[in-house]
Amino acid sequence: MNGAHDLGGMHGFGPVDPEPDEPVFHHDWERRVFALNLASGFLGQWNIDMSRYAREQMPAAEYLATTYYEHWLFGLEHLLVKKGLVKPEEIEARVAELRRQRVGRPAAGS
């Protein structure tokens, strides 16, 4: 099956840009979404092929414009919703709630 993820042989993506002394994760949220993916996998509701397929459901233009762990986040949400473990509106409500909490907090210190 082709799609934006099926990159082998495509032109136009420019040179490879290796990062010297690259850290394993670049942001704390990458650590968390990595672990959430693995831990959710332990629930036994899907396998690795389903995980990748879920990431490939991201709209093509968005897939190419986002980072690797954003694909993982999308795929995890997709699977959790599909399996009925989390409802989309629960996610949106929690996002909104956390955003309000953060905005309400002092900008420094904590």
Added chain:
Amino acid sequence: MSHDHDHHHDHDHDPDHPGEHGAPLSGPALRVKALESLLVEKGLVDPVALDQLIDRYETKVGPRNGARVVARAWTDPAFKRRLLDDTSSAMAEFGYTGRQGENMVVVENTPTIHNMVVCTLCSCYPWPVLGLPPVWYKSAPYRSRAVIDPRGVLREFGVELRDDVEVRVWDSTAELRYLVLPLRPAGTQGMSEEQLAEIVTRDSMIGTGVVNGLSAR
């Protein structure tokens, strides 16, 4: 799609590190936080397990494992034969088994064959021996070009192969994950297995590097 991504493509650490010092969370950081709190609340994931998984893959599993395997193969012909014949069993002698390494295959470089590994569809990689893949391995430029312009890609890694060296590119899958057995550099006859493991680089085991005895650190 309702993700409100902040499209950070730079590799620098975010100065406004999400979630710290009361800085407002945004984009993926906010969504991940929301998802984690929901999953923990529902009892679907254990926060302790999350921290253990992060620690394991950030600090314990990495290319030093693969380097030990390579050094053993360079110094122990019987082990090398086992490694090439039945990679996963030979890796298990080191205890390097498990997630994303269930079926590993070692491909051997020779003076006339250079092997290079990619995952064009995503990011398959032998975690037990290399840890998690670097960003470039998962990036569109590498995934797209490794299979049509491997020599050009190798040049971007500073590797220039002679014209008579055949390049073999292996496209990984979830079922088959490849590790390159690099050529042992000349002038290393006197080195111990431990010393040899020190000079084996991650990239040499992906095939985007070679082990250079002279520049050994």
